[in-house]
Amino acid sequence: MNILILGSGGREHALAWAVMQNPKCDRLIVAPGNAGIALIAECAALDIEDGGAVVTFAEENSIDFVIVGPEAPLAAGVADRLRDAGLLVFGPSAEAARLEASKSFTKEICDAADAPTAAYGHFTDADAAKAYVREQGAPIVVKADGLAAGKGVIIAETVAEADAAIDDMFGGAFGGAGAEVVIEEFMQGEEASFFVLCDGSDVLPIGTAQDHKRVGEGDTGPNTGGMGAYSPAPVLTDAIAQKALDEIIRPTMAEMAKRGAPYQGVLYAGLMIENGQPRLVEYNVRFGDPECQVLMMRLGAQAMDLMHACAEGRLAEARVNWADDHAMTVVLAANGYPGSYEKGSVIGGLDDLPEDSFQMMFHAGTTEMAGKITATGGRVLNATARGATLQEARDRAYAMVDQVNWPEGFCRRDIGWRTL
Numbered sequence: 420m421n422i423l424i425l426g427s428g429g430r431e432h433a434l435a436w437a438v439m440q441n442p443k444c445d446r447l448i449v450a451p452g453n454a455g456i457a458l459i460a461e462c463a464a465l466d467i468e469d470g471g472a473v474v475t476f477a478e479e480n481s482i483d484f485v486i487v488g489p490e491a492p493l494a495a496g497v498a499d500r501l502r503d504a505g506l507l508v509f510g511p512s513a514e515a516a517r518l519e520a521s522k523s524f525t526k527e528i529c530d531a532a533d534a535p536t537a538a539y540g541h542f543t544d545a546d547a548a549k550a551y552v553r554e555q556g557a558p559i560v561v562k563a564d565g566l567a568a569g570k571g572v573i574i575a576e577t578v579a580e581a582d583a584a585i586d587d588m589f590g591g592a593f594g595g596a597g598a599e600v601v602i603e604e605f606m607q608g609e610e611a612s613f614f615v616l617c618d619g620s621d622v623l624p625i626g627t628a629q630d631h632k633r634v635g636e637g638d639t640g641p642n643t644g645g646m647g648a649y650s651p652a653p654v655l656t657d658a659i660a661q662k663a664l665d666e667i668i669r670p671t672m673a674e675m676a677k678r679g680a681p682y683q684g685v686l687y688a689g690l691m692i693e694n695g696q697p698r699l700v701e702y703n704v705r706f707g708d709p710e711c712q713v714l715m716m717r718l719g720a721q722a723m724d725l726m727h728a729c730a731e732g733r734l735a736e737a738r739v740n741w742a743d744d745h746a747m748t749v750v751l752a753a754n755g756y757p758g759s760y761e762k763g764s765v766i767g768g769l770d771d772l773p774e775d776s777f778q779m780m781f782h783a784g785t786t787e788m789a790g791k792i793t794a795t796g797g798r799v800l801n802a803t804a805r806g807a808t809l810q811e812a813r814d815r816a817y818a819m820v821d822q823v824n825w826p827e828g829f830c831r832r833d834i835g836w837r838t839l
């Protein structure tokens with residue numbers, strides 16, 4: 420098979436790494452890719468949010484199967500355009516991608532499906548939103564309705580903070596994403612991520628993970644895209660995972676199908692777990708980044724068969740071959756991230772890393788300049804490893820980190836601390 424992966428992050432490097440190990444893959448192109456991906460696959464410049472351009476590229480390169488990494492092309496309807504052109508694609512339609520692209524849509528689906536989630540109100544003007552906050556009291560969560568690159572959620576400790584967030588959102592701080600606002604009950608508990616494949620009718624769990632969103636050790640400081648993750652998530656026991664499937668995920672999938680927008684692709688359910696009961700925090704319509712890195716490290720080549728079966732509507736016959744293992748990824752980010760940071764620093768020490776099926780340095784924001792691997796983004800590298808225990812995975816991942824020579828970067832030293 421000729422396969423095209425869309426995206427350029429650590430998530431896409433991990434997807435490419437898993438796909439390349441599968442003997443069914445004859446040729447792999449990643450667009451646009453990064454310097455790490457270029458070591459294992461072909462990279463091609465392409466505007467991945469331009470559906471017409473992606474279809475033309477896929478046709479010209481005799482692509483048999485397209486895997487869409489990030490949410491933006493999905494929300495822009497790229498999977499629809501590919502399917503309309505007769506191409507096989509892993510990823511939901513724009514209509515189904517509203518489960519991530521619109522928080523009020525997701526809340527409405529949860530209501531219809533009777534899925535446990537936070538109580539909420541949905542507002543299009545600031546006065547009504549503020550009146551709701553006064554009724555409910557703080558702490559309370561204020562969310563921009565649309566895609567805001569992970570920045571559109573404010574956990575307000577006081578009514579004044581909630582008011583300020585509401586003014587910011589309606590004032591345009593999040594652009595069009597903040598034209599509508601969802602205000603939610605603050606849920607207590609422990610968070611975990613649950614990943615399932617859905618083919619429109621069947622659902623197949625493919626792993627659990629926990630990530631560290633805050634930039635600082637001990638989970639302090641500003642939110643980031645994720646500074647590290649590990650899989651499995653011990654808090655998501657088999658019994659709680661079953662409840663999440665029965666009460667949240669399957670009813671959501673059934674409701675989407677009923678509305679004529681069956682969901683096909685990976686569904687990432689962010690769950691809050693309290694007293695053995697999962698409630699939905701949010702859905703994402705793609706793999707998490709860096710959660711994908713630990714899932715791919717555990718699944719290996721079978722990930723491609725699973726995604727292919729999903730795209731072809733054959734999930735009912737698909738099985739995951741689980742190893743009894745653990746994986747961890749540690750993110751190396753540019754100094755200053757998630758605030759402003761310098762680009763263009765050279766990263767040393769990458770040549771002699773022991774990369775195999777137990778450990779991989781996945782690249783995120785890197786490019787090659789004059790023969791040297793150079794940082795181009797906030798999150799730059801993901802040291803990823805697996806082992807028989809989480810401790811073993813951790814030791815391998817940090818051993819890779821310690822071989823990297825990059826004074827302009829940093830990482831958290833405590834990934835996995837809650838579990839370890």
Ligand code: AMP
Pocket residue numbers: 537560569570571572574603604605606607610689700701
């Ligand atoms: P999101 O951008 O929707 O992923 O939200 C970012 C983070 O905010 C989530 O991962 C949670 O940690 C937190 N969060 C969102 N909604 C709630 C809620 N209703 N209660 C508590 N925490 C929340």
Ligand code: GLY
Pocket residue numbers: 630644645703706707708709710
């Ligand atoms: N790591 C969180 C996300 O991908 O949304």
